[in-house]
Amino acid sequence: MNKSLIESQFWLSTSLENMNNEQWEAICDGCGKCCLNSFIDSDSEDDFEPTDSLREGEELIYTNIVCQYLDTQSCYCTEYEKRTQFVPSCVQLTKENVKDIFFMPQSCSYRRLYEGRGLASWHPLLNNGSKQAMHKADISVVGKVVKDNEVDLEDFEDYISHWPQHDCD
Ligand code: SF4
Numbered sequence: 001m002n003k004s005l006i007e008s009q010f011w012l013s014t015s016l017e018n019m020n021n022e023q024w025e026a027i028c029d030g031c032g033k034c035c036l037n038s039f040i041d042s043d044s045e046d047d048f049e050p051t052d053s054l055r056e057g058e059e060l061i062y063t064n065i066v067c068q069y070l071d072t073q074s075c076y077c078t079e080y081e082k083r084t085q086f087v088p089s090c091v092q093l094t095k096e097n098v099k100d101i102f103f104m105p106q107s108c109s110y111r112r113l114y115e116g117r118g119l120a121s122w123h124p125l126l127n128n129g130s131k132q133a134m135h136k137a138d139i140s141v142v143g144k145v146v147k148d149n150e151v152d153l154e155d156f157e158d159y160i161s162h163w164p165q166h167d168c169d
């Protein structure tokens, strides 16, 4: 990670919408949680419509099933350039769709900034670019997931997990 970027502490003075590309990319902590399979559990499944917020009776449920293209040790996408081709549902968070941030886990650093909670002490930007503090704080997917090409997705209910909602600091 660019040292001068870290030293500038741009996240304290620049809003998400005013960040340049390099700054925007650096906000991603690389936890890998956005590559988990999740779904909306609704009281009225028949009435599902696209939404930019959770409605009454709806809950975002996470599983520990992760996309097969995630390197589960480094938490980097192994097909980053072709990801939307291979996984049409793979959504890249941008300034335009950041309003849909409720789809991201509580610990997602974009969500933390969007909600005014600041970066957590485990964020790589606050640890000389290292992800070790994040792994130690139990934030990333390392050691907790199975890949979606290794399980029967019909059995997704067996994989419902609460740890993706974990955030700290
Ligand atoms: S959840 Fe947010 S911070 Fe974590 S890898 Fe995904 S986009 Fe980056």
Ligand code: SF4
Residues within 6 Å of the ligand: 034, 035, 067, 068, 069, 070, 071, 076, 077, 078, 079, 080, 083, 084, 086, 087, 090, 091
């Ligand atoms: S294609 Fe890459 S970025 Fe998209 S969900 Fe899979 S691992 Fe994550």
